[in-house]
Amino acid sequence: MIQRNVIAFRKLREWAGRRHSVETTFAVGDSARLADLCRSSGLAERLHASWSFESGLEGFPLVRVRAAGALKLKCQRCLAPVRLPVEVDSRLTIVAGENEIREVASPYDTVVAGPGGLALGTILEDEILTSLPLAPVHDGCTVSGEAETHSSPGASRPLAGLGALLRQK
Numbered sequence: 001m002i003q004r005n006v007i008a009f010r011k012l013r014e015w016a017g018r019r020h021s022v023e024t025t026f027a028v029g030d031s032a033r034l035a036d037l038c039r040s041s042g043l044a045e046r047l048h049a050s051w052s053f054e055s056g057l058e059g060f061p062l063v064r065v066r067a068a069g070a071l072k073l074k075c076q077r078c079l080a081p082v083r084l085p086v087e088v089d090s091r092l093t094i095v096a097g098e099n100e101i102r103e104v105a106s107p108y109d110t111v112v113a114g115p116g117g118l119a120l121g122t123i124l125e126d127e128i129l130t131s132l133p134l135a136p137v138h139d140g141c142t143v144s145g146e147a148e149t150h151s152s153p154g155a156s157r158p159l160a161g162l163g164a165l166l167r168q169k
């Protein structure tokens, strides 16, 4: 299962101290956000994910988020399913609140745990979604231009909702 439970910042700090890690394998259908992208092409793919904690340079917990596997999306040229490898390997500094972001050297690789804590599944989905190409196509797909000109706008843009998905926090 994708990790839905929210982990308190205090616990994340403790995990970082003893270099704890969490591993899981889940089906695309277990993640509503990934399933939305793959609904028309297939939900059977499975992904392997892990979160490894350590203490970062600034004393904040750091998590290395990794994901491997594949997703089936719709090719933006021929509209047939295209299987895209997923390979995520990101290091994120975890801070407890917004005003701590300025203490971190690389603010773009920072996640805010918030008062409740951090949902490991959510940061994983964020990293997977941002790693995907905006317009997935088959390698050397031979049908060119047809999709844009002959199909309805909604049908040819399976990633149209991606921006909105990424803003859902």
Ligand SMILES: [Zn+2]
Pocket (backbone or CB within 6 Å): 075, 076, 077, 078, 079, 080, 082, 137, 138, 141, 142
């Ligand atoms: Zn194609």
